[in-house]
Amino acid sequence: EAQVTQNPRYLITVTGKKLTVTCSQNMNHEYMSWYRQDPGLGLRQIYYSMNVEVTDKGDVPEGYKVSRKEKRNFPLILESPSPNQTSLYFCASSMGMDNEAFFGQGTRLTVV
Amino acid sequence: GENVEQHPSTLSVQEGDSAVIKCTYSDSASNYFPWYKQELGKRPQLIIDIRSNVGEKKDQRIAVTLNKTAKHFSLHITETQPEDSAVYFCAARSSGTYKYIFGTGTRLKVLA
Numbered sequence: 001e002a003q004v005t006q007n008p009r010y011l012i013t014v015t016g017k018k019l020t021v022t023c024s025q026n027m028n029h030e031y032m033s034w035y036r037q038d039p040g041l042g043l044r045q046i047y048y049s050m051n052v053e054v055t056d057k058g059d060v061p062e063g064y065k066v067s068r069k070e071k072r073n074f075p076l077i078l079e080s081p082s083p084n085q086t087s088l089y090f091c092a093s094s095m096g097m098d099n100e101a102f103f104g105q106g107t108r109l110t111v112v
Numbered sequence: 113g114e115n116v117e118q119h120p121s122t123l124s125v126q127e128g129d130s131a132v133i134k135c136t137y138s139d140s141a142s143n144y145f146p147w148y149k150q151e152l153g154k155r156p157q158l159i160i161d162i163r164s165n166v167g168e169k170k171d172q173r174i175a176v177t178l179n180k181t182a183k184h185f186s187l188h189i190t191e192t193q194p195e196d197s198a199v200y201f202c203a204a205r206s207s208g209t210y211k212y213i214f215g216t217g218t219r220l221k222v223l224a
Binding site: 031035043045048056058059100101103104106 | 113118144146155156157158161163201203205209210211212213214215216217
């Protein structure tokens with residue numbers, strides 16, 4: 001089954017404790033992206049990748065890191081999480097720039 | 113920075129009526145405009161998209177129109193049904209990048 005898989009689905013952590021949210025797609029998609037969703041603010045792009053080893057900043061990259069060492073994986077790293085990073089996070093992938101983006105099931109992160 | 117304004121933030125219609133959601137973008141280099149539907153607790157899913165070389169696109173009860181001069185695009189849903197109730201997001205992608213800017217969303221309620 002074609003899918004984008006994020007892990008974990010839910011995470012509660014403490015301020016400053018490094019964490020990684022994984023994202024994996026099995027559709028051989030070139031393009032991948034991370035978003036955060038907050039009430040009243042919609043979806044905001046954090047980082048995107050147009051190919052292996054090619055990443056670029058989205059609209060709200062501060063406090064986040066990503067890597068794209070292999071085509072299928074695009075982990076999101078929070079080196080020192082803060083409470084303002086409490087949010088619902090989505091990973092997405094697409095075959096091309098103008099193709100449908102398939103979203104993962106989301107990761108709800110709470111930083112206390 | 114670049115932004116996408118979306119209106120209204122909430123919309124209630126009677127079943128069978130039409131619904132219109134409007135978005136305005138600021139980046140003149142935007143050339144791809146998707147619309148996503150997000151049901152409660154679910155991930156966003158593409159419902160329709162339009163490229164900048166097209167003025168209108170229709171798919172059954174859903175249509176999107178684009179006015180490049182005014183930097184404005186709209187989603188039209190006809191003969192609304194209760195299952196159309198969801199949050200709808202417009203987005204704009206800048207040419208040559210995978211950078212997306214999303215609108216803040218419209219919560220559509222279709223009243224039976």
